[in-house]
Amino acid sequence: MTDTDAGVRARDAIYDQGITACPGAFSVAWADTMREDIEKAFAEARSRPGGAVGRGPHRYYVEIHPEQLRGFVDLVTHPWVTAVCESVLGPEYEIVELGFDVPLAGAVNQPWHRDFPMPEVTRTERRLNSLAFNLTGVDTTEEMGPFEIAPGTQFDDEPEFGHGMFPPKSFYPRYEERAVRKYPKRGDISARSALTIHRGTRNYSDMSRPVLVLGVDAPGAGNSERHDTAVTRAYWEALPEQVKAHLHCPVVETLTPITQKHTIEGLVMGEA
Template sequence: MVQSIGGIAKYSAADLDRFAQELNRDGICVIRNLFEQKLIDEWLEGFERLFYDRKNQPGGLAPREVSRYYLTLPWVYPFANQMVFANPVVMGILERVFYQEYVMVQMGVDVPFPGSDYQETHRDFRPLFSDRIVTPLYALAVNFPLVEVTADNGPFQMARGTHVLPREEGLQKIASGEIPMESFYMQPGDVSVRSPLALHRGSPNRTNQPRPMVVMGYAMHWLHTPKVDLTLPRDYYDSLPEQLRQMLRCEVVEKLPQNKAETYINFKY
């Protein structure tokens, strides 16, 4: 049963079981009202400052087609928050679908601006072996918006169940209408957990405001993830419990770099 305490949803073990079942079956689950509005407001304010700074730096933003960008978040306030990257509800779901140790490998923001268009339908990862062998959930993306996601400002679109289909079969079923390309509308505080193998795309932002969507990446400990990275300042890293230090696949530095070029550009399969 979902209960609400102080306006924030609290989830039971049965709820987490249900989310894990949806994730395995559909390739996505949506957790409503997980984060407080205050937290979202802090992240949005921090994102807006960061984006303004990054857009004036060479390579500070990764272009993702027309009027769509990606930027890695620095591990400073408000983004360095255990209740976000190690949220108990999210971790409870990951522990139900990952059968080995997993690591966090990514924390950034995807943001379409006015003038963006539909992305090509794609996957973010390749199958482990081939399309003829169903790939288990070996990597997951956890997303939450910093503004309301509507039909007009570029909702994430995905075809449920295509994470267990060969790519070409999934594309054919989408083209024929057998599997719809579904838009996922979200409120600030909502969180989605999805398989990057499910066929998906970004849609156009037809408003006059950007639509920032946070993405956190988690993967089995053995997966090589050269396109994304985490860099943590040593004082923050040393303050974390040992369990969380082991969960973070990161570079630890004495001081965060001021200017860092984005590398997560080629991401589609």
């Protein structure tokens, strides 16, 4: 199967189910290095005000710069990733977000949600204009509180959704009936529409479950406004042209640690 075929199959799955995956895309060693970088960035972020934003009890999100992830170029040039981006978002897709979620021991069930309100182009044309790629830092088990998703809900559009993202509890039976828990292994990549209704579940283990997040937009989607990605000049000059073509972010002399944006999502989940 060609990369183009893989992209088309992934696009069909995302439009149908809201999620797809590429098992074993990277080696376990690559994933372990990714986790080392996440743990280093997480420790730094928690050491300063605004470095990490809460997504509910014992659950955090941190945005980082590409230079903080040694495997960044490997990830954004992986043939499956690029094929999915081109097939779903078009050849001029834009990399807008790099970060990670860390559900710690004791994290509780999140409310069912999507990551941002439905864009007008999705509502009126049923066209998806963004993707979220996820890569786990651990081999996920049931006790760790796996990611849970309700396939086929990416186009759910109801005025009752709080802040456009949180369905009322009366809607929960629909999502619980469809719910699928995911148990990715180190080296796997998933791609989903962040509009697909999902949640993190309770972490009963004594381990954290770090997950890398790569956000990619179609031109004009506007999600870059929610993020503060930047690269240094030296790093930029060493990047392959393939990466530069899709990484539209400030080039700076010195990186500034990112202060996380306190989104409505974070505020609501902090009360979960």
